């Protein structure tokens with residue numbers, strides 16, 4: 688089921704972060720219904736900041752790796768749209784060419800800065816952002832999903848402004864609203880949801896309010912959750928431990944049983960299936 692259908696049918700969906708082909712496969716195999724192609728994680732995997740430092744084509748190439756490797760739908764974190772409405776149109780065109788049909792854009796300026804860095808980040812003028820939404824929807828067609836991300840609470844603006852922006856984005860054609868918050872409890876997003884009254888499906892990103900239970904989100908009308916950066920963070924944690932251990936011990940003795948097996952790696956990279964193809968198509972065998 689694609690993201691549009693999931694939203695229309697009011698499905699509860701967990702969007703798990705992925706940042707390349709391998710992590711996308713891991714997300715799918717774990718059972719998730721959808722992927723969040725995180726801008727933070729994609730740029731971090733390149734060793735770059737989350738400030739549109741990675742080039743547009745580098746991001747697209749990471750997205751293509753993901754799309755090539757999974758069947759579950761991908762919601763792309765499109766930052767602030769990589770420029771103006773024209774850049775949004777071109778990005779949507781490229782996404783649909785690689786079989787991706789869902790994009791989230793945030794109402795900040797280009798280049799953007801990660802929401803957890805600094806205070807009072809400047810927001811895009813409402814009309815200008817609405818035009819990006821319209822442009823994305825017109826380019827993508829009826830099966831293309833546009834999630835509009837409201838950064839008002841992140842930048843210290845009042846709840847009234849967050850609601851006003853979300854309503855404008857709804858009228859511009861957004862399919863869902865992502866209400867972002869950096870509070871350490873979910874109080875803000877629950878308050879938003881209460882005032883919002885279910886006018887469009889809601890997304891939340893519980894990175895900072897990680898103590899909140901899934902059932903509480905559902906109770907408060909937030910059906911779509913994004914686990915935004917936990918695979919890249921778990922790989923940093925694990926890679927650092929392994930690298931330090933091997934360097935310090937000059938040995939693999941205490942490492943071999945704490946890493947994935949080669950067989951697991953080969954399974955993820957399709958080696959076993961290629962063995963079969965070799966027999967079928969490689970006449971020199």
Ligand code: SPV
Pocket residue numbers: 725726727728764801802803892894915916
């Ligand atoms: C991302 O995963 O890149 C996001 C979510 O945009 S956040 O880092 O919370 O801004």
Ligand code: MG
Pocket residue numbers: 725726727764766
């Ligand atoms: Mg991002």
